[in-house]
Amino acid sequence: MSWAAVIAGAFVAAALWLILLVLGTGMGLSAVSPWSNSGASASTIGKGGIVWLIIIQIIASGLGGYLAGRLRTKWATIHTDEVYFRDTAHGFLAWSVGLVVTAAFLASAATSMVAAAAQQTSSISTSSGSVGAQEDNSNAYFIDTLFRSRTSSLDRPDAQLRSETNLIFATALSHGHLSDADHTYLARQVAAKTGLDEATAEQRVSEVFAEMQSAAETARKAAAHFSLWLFVSLLIGAFCASYAATIGGRERDHVQLI
Structure with a gap:
């Protein structure tokens, strides 16, 4: 040799x-x-x-x-x-x-x-010195979409709420579904911050979470194909x-x- x-x-x-x-x-x-x-x-x-x-x-x-x-x-x-x-x-x-x-x-x-x-x-x-500085940048767009309002007169979500929302979505993605309690809680927060009625807020939560699931699935498939x-x-x-x-x-x- x-x-x-x-x-x-x-x-x-x-x-x-x-x-x-x-x-x-x-x-x-x-x-x-x-x-x-x-x-x-x-x-x-x-x-x-x-x-x-x-x-x-x-x-x-x-x-x-x-x-x-x-x-x-x-x-x-x-x-x-x-x-x-x-x-x-x-x-x-x-x-x-x-x-x-x-x-x-x-x-x-x-x-x-x-x-x-x-x-x-x-x-x-x-x-x-804020909790929001630790927010996952990959989810920032989806959280902005969730709390998007038609008027600027309403209060924007603070850093603590954004961080909590990010944690809820991250946990839901790892489990594969958003629990009813978390879904209801987020819908109430969205309704309070955007002025939407509760039914519309619940629909927005469902749509945003579905978009996050789709993005995660796309990333998973891309990583799998690349590895193969x-x-x-x-x-x-x-x-x-x-x-x-x-x-x-x-x-x-x-x-x-x-």
Whole structure:
């Protein structure tokens, strides 16, 4: 086993994967637009991202596997079938090590980003001293929609009510339904803050919660599809690395010294 060749191929694959990922991110950002009905759609960007992930795996894993096979030492006294197996193993190991290196780098970057975001959120929360500063931004739009009023003369919901509403919706989403007690309570709060009658307020609570469920389901499906296609792309990368290593190994053995 030529571990030097395996490690070299792994680092080349990891570096090329990151370079191509940055390139794909740049192309994706250049294709989108902050304006509606302009630029590529979210569906197009998603499909393009999946295709690009597969292309990245083919190129990066293939090159890494090829180098792992080409840079290994020559096994002159080993049977041809054993050489083929070892070349395949070299490519697969190069892909595996490269995947671990890439995952470690991405995990480190993600941890740093989360820590920075948490520190910023903590400073904002401390400076404001309000419960509303801790509100989940993903639900802020739905809470604004819930308490939207036709007139500005009515009192807007305070931070405590918004935080309580956010907690009720989060609990309901985790349970899959909004309890009757929570539904009635929210309807009364909506009626008091918007001037709507109780029946209309109850209907608004139901509609907003249904929209939140739909958004959560859409996000779940998107995450599931991405995970499945990422799994497929990784399998393709493993195959490409293993096969490319056999090509590199054969070319290594057939090299004629001049």
